[in-house]
Amino acid sequence: QVQLVESGGGLVQPGGSLRLSCQASGSIFSIKDMSWYRQAPGKQRELVAAVTSGGSASYADSVKARFTISRDIYKNTVYLQMNSLKPEDTAVYYCNARLSPVYSDYIYDRTYDYWGQGTQVTVSS
Numbered sequence: 001q002v003q004l005v006e007s008g009g010g011l012v013q014p015g016g017s018l019r020l021s022c023q024a025s026g027s028i029f030s031i032k033d034m035s036w037y038r039q040a041p042g043k044q045r046e047l048v049a050a051v052t053s054g055g056s057a058s059y060a061d062s063v064k065a066r067f068t069i070s071r072d073i074y075k076n077t078v079y080l081q082m083n084s085l086k087p088e089d090t091a092v093y094y095c096n097a098r099l100s101p102v103y104s105d106y107i108y109d110r111t112y113d114y115w116g117q118g119t120q121v122t123v124s125s
Helices: 103-107
Strands: 002-007 010-012 018-026 030-039 046-052 057-059 067-072 077-082 091-100 112-115 119-123
Touching (some): 002 091
Antiparallel strands (some): 018 077, 030 091, 091 112
């Protein structure tokens, strides 16, 4: 079993900052990529930011220069630092990990996606 536990969401005023954390635990041999998605009411889930096992990061255009994704490979944890928050950033944020649970998956390059339960971020005055 693999669990992803998110924390750090909340209510913040426009222009403010929040830092999300997501720790993966359980049967994990190797984590390939970790990422953050978000889903606003009535909209589809969208990719916000992703970071590879080598540390390469990518971002949605809407959050570039405002959000920073980082990763602690020893703690199996990914972070999302969100600055200059806007009302349109309001959404439930989900953590995703693409990983190989056991060694046999790793050597055959088999990976599986796991999701956190989501954390609410509300940007409002």
